[in-house]
Amino acid sequence: xxxxxxxxxxxxxxxxxxxxxxxxxxxxxxxxxxxxxxxxxxxxxxxxxxxxxxxxxxxxxxxxxxxxxxxxxxxxxxxxxxxxxxxxxxxxxxxxxxxxxxxxxxxxxxxxxxxxxxxxxxxxxxxxxxxxxxxxxxxxxxxxxxxxxx
Numbered sequence: 833x834x835x836x837x838x839x840x841x842x843x844x845x846x847x848x849x850x851x852x853x854x855x856x857x858x859x860x861x862x863x864x865x866x867x868x869x870x871x872x873x874x875x876x877x878x879x880x881x882x883x884x885x886x887x888x889x890x891x892x893x894x895x896x897x898x899x900x901x902x903x904x905x906x907x908x909x910x911x912x913x914x915x916x917x918x919x920x921x922x923x924x925x926x927x928x929x930x931x932x933x934x935x936x937x938x939x940x941x942x943x944x945x946x947x948x949x950x951x952x953x954x955x956x957x958x959x960x961x962x963x964x965x966x967x968x969x970x971x972x973x974x975x976x977x978x979x980x981x982x
């Protein structure tokens with residue numbers, strides 16, 4: 833003789849039925865709630881980022897530390913063998929926002945008592961701001977006059 837046993841679920845331990853469950857958000861909404869969009873950069877934060885990039889440019893910071901902050905083209909320019917360079921320091925930083933997802937910056941940089949211009953462009957990504965362009969503009973060396981043989 834076989835007895836039939838039925839298990840019943842306890843009311844306080846039941847999972848809600850599909851009709852009772854709150855609607856789950858889409859994967860994009862779920863990711864957005866975990867990683868909110870980065871807020872707008874202000875001039876102080878841009879100055880801090882520029883100093884970090886200059887440290888990698890000078891060789892005082894390993895380039896691998898800034899890989900997540902820069903585009904692959906910028907990383908390629910900052911990585912690799914470096915000869916010792918003087919320490920570059922930002923003096924003034926100016927920013928503008930040509931589009932909601934873009935911040936462009938220019939700065940006056942000093943090294944060894946000389947001034948240089950720095951230009952950078954940052955774009956907003958889902959994970960944070962990334963430097964797309966980085967250029968330290970140095971004056972060209974004066975051309976030496978050609979000596980003609982007499």
